[in-house]
Amino acid sequence: MFVQELAPLAGSLALSALAATLPLATVLVLLGAVRMKAHLAGLIGLAVALLVAVVLFGMPVGQALSGAVQGAAFGLFPIMWIVVNALWIYRLTVRTGHFDVLRRSFGRVSDDPRIQALIIAFCFGALMEALAGFGAPVAISTVMLVALGFSPVKAAVVALVANTAPVAFGAMGTPVVTLAQVTGLPLESVSSIVGRQTPLLALVVPLLLVLLVDGRRGLRETWAPALACGVAFGVVQFLAANYVSAQLADIGAALAGAAAVVLLPHSRKPARAEVKASVLTGAATETLDGSDSRADIVRAYTPYALIIVIFSVAQLPPVKKLLDGATWKFDWPALDVANAAGKPVSGNIFSIPFLSTGGTLVLLAGVLTAIVLKVAGRDTVREWLATVHELRFAILTVVSVLALAYVMNLSGQATTIGTLIAGAGAGLAFLSPILGWFGVAVSGSDTSANALFGALQVTAAHQAGLSADLLASANSSGGVLGKMISPQNLTIACAAAQLTGQEGNLLRKVLPWSIGLLLVMCLIVVGQSTFLSWMLP
Template sequence: MHVWEQVYNPLGNIWLSAIIAAVPIIVFIVLLTVFKLKGYIAGLFSIIAAGIFAVFIYKMPAILVLMSAIYGILVGLWPVASIVFAAIFLYKITVKTGKFAIIEKSISFITVDQRLQVLIVAFSFGAFLEGAAGFGAPVAITAAILVGLGFSPLYAAGLCLIANIAGGAYGAMGIPVTVPALLTNLDGLVVGRYTALVLPALSIVVAFLLIFIIDGFKGIRQTFPAILVSGGSFGLTQALVLTFLGAELADIFAAIVSLVVLTLFLQVWKPKEIYRVNREKAVDKQIKYSFGKIAYAWLPFVFLTICVTLFNLPFFKKLFLPGGLLEKLVLLFPIPGLDNLVIKHAPIVTQDAPMAAVFKLDLFSSTTTAIVMTIIVASILFRCSNKQLREIAKETSKELVSPVLTICSVLAFAYICTYSGMSSTLGLAFASTGKVFPLFSPVLGWLGVFLTGSVVNSGSLFAPLQAVTASQIGIAPETMVAVNVMGGTMAKMISPQSIAVAAAAVGLAGKESDLFKVTIKYSLCLLAVIGLVSWLLF
């Protein structure tokens, strides 16, 4: 096939061209919010709209449009959807075998003060689950645990949604950072390091905010040392992991360290007053488990942490890179009819450059592989029957049909916008705002997550725009992609998808508006903080 050169100003006026380029995004927004269509249906119509404009306005050959969409769908399936499926499958194994009940009880016995239980469950354990699974599962699980501990459903769901800020940017093994970086051809480690300038410090603020919501300034005064230990150890670990290892491990390591450090601290320190949400309810001390039983229940998550750590060490990664001993185990599939057939040119790049389109199937070195290995180990340890495993697979598949379709449709739409040049058009238009753009940059990420419920999907929609705009105004593109992640994280607590998951988990289906009212003010305030910090730093 002949190569095709991108056109960034097809109408001769950059703002008119930008309006045309924005129409598919507007279609997605209107269908999702006004007509309240499901995410994948809105995504499908957006794919159609993007394809029409790409062919008839941008003069992109139809075969390139089709292959761009297929490429996006493939990336949506692997690694994004595969990680989510495997992680939720692992969680369900612990539930079906009764081991998750032991995990839940082990948390409640660390302290009877329920302010500190929120730090353990919603803040630290929630971040651990976010790092392993993401996509709504952490909020659903931790909210259910808090209800079991005595919190009201609305209270429990709201606290867990707010606590999710601490780990939301690095959920499902870092893919909210790595996918946008991949989409924009940037180094995921560098993008993660820029987020480390802000989010670890914000995690400490979130720890204080949770206690303030529960018990005001009195609660902060009475539990100040514990909040500092929990939030400080979490933020410091998160910053170190982001700087030296990458986003994949940021949540898991930070969560484990904060859990261990706070647990040890609470063995030598206790608050002067014990806070209970229901003061009349006696503390349940009937069931106690030995250390061996607790460790046994936690073993799969320990094994998962070891596997993911190993898989992300530089020496291990090098084995699968070109020239490495195991490079043949990584299957590379150039997308026919697309790979190197789209040419980027100035002012997006300094010199003409073809856009690669190669699907990587790393079956033996991916995060999905680490989770699958853990599933096998857990199945053997907990003696799962074949019937149980089939039931879990069927149940998980049924639950994830809609989320996976949404992920794939949004990535297909995003890849059409990227390869057609529409994202670049929007970036060039936004670049005219000059040095003020970093102030408003987080709003794009926030809007994307509000609409799609996922920092990954938000990055897929807006990371190319952020990167191009950053380049045009003379700052590192990694900074604005990082800001997109940070702004998006502030919207997870108000995303309709997150609200629906949290409400369903605690039996509040139909009362999503009540939960939205609890979280919206915190989301907007934190978004403003991210915008101001972004403007000052970048």
């Protein structure tokens, strides 16, 4: 048995914590300063984590390598298993043309560009975040807004800012699933708390979007549909995250937000000429023109309806019990780790939920989608393989980051860092969202930030006497606000809007909003740790 030590270097906690930060520092410097590709930075960071674990923290080589393999295995299943199958469904809708049908149906709701920004960037972007994540919402929303006549810069800024509230539950709940796994906390617990934090952002972001699109006039004239959109989104996200399923939170919230806008009579008023002239300063294209039959529109919405139905049925007690019965739990080979108190850590046991995992349920929805959209079996398989190929570098990144995180957690590096920063005491409640924000700003992924800092947050919370569930959840909720300033997302936005080399310009425009909303989230978490504790489950 390998027993973790809090201060293996000369008995000094500070010195040991400094050494334990080397893997994280390596990844962050390679990503942020050297601008190395994420998958390469992750692999180098993993090598540093293994070196620190073996040489400085005394972990046996075999156990360190075994821990890395376990992290990589979790990165493949269930994490990337969810992402691949979700993006596969999106590719099927693009292949059959039903993606264009869907976005045309959104575009017909209103000719007011401020309302279109709400529906496309916030609601439809959230739907894309729910299914695909990993930058897809920003790219797709930006292209659609530019097609409507938004200036490329405004379209990119609106898409970046809109990609906040849904991120923690993106890619079928992948960030919170990862957070639960690396921290050992129940998924229901972290999902519930994140679902009591990010919905508060949803109340603000739509109002901010109409302000970005048309200044004070936009806020004055369209605050009602913006507020209705935010309230509907936030309420459904809260209900789904707390009482239904983390995987359904964004899908339900996106559809509810869009429905709230569509059903509000104010949203359907024709836009005044001066509003269009002021906002639509770019060159509109014909890509959103065309008529669609009712049958095509129904088929375009069918994939999302299938996902909702399948995940809802999977939550029924008899069905849930049946699916859980296919879960395989076993002692991970060549791994026997105890914490500093001598108690075995949860990482010694690995669980493979073959049927109950979100990826398998999404796979079922994808098969049914292919049937409904009349995609031939050979083409369906070809699209799945193409999805894997498209995500090959993302898969390698996630696998390497999860392997790094597992090595840090199992060797005791994360515990040592967490014990040191616990000295901030009650101030940790304010700092926790900032740590998540920083992680996402550098890595571009809430999933990666949760893998890197989740266990650290839990350790610090235990040492400081704060709620581990709250601080771990704050890592994810704060992280969503770093998404808009991450180099990865800025590059995606520039590419979609054909703004080559203007990442710095976009950063200057979105950074104040990122920091401002982060401050709001920090205050929310501080409140929930003290006088707003009634908000927690």
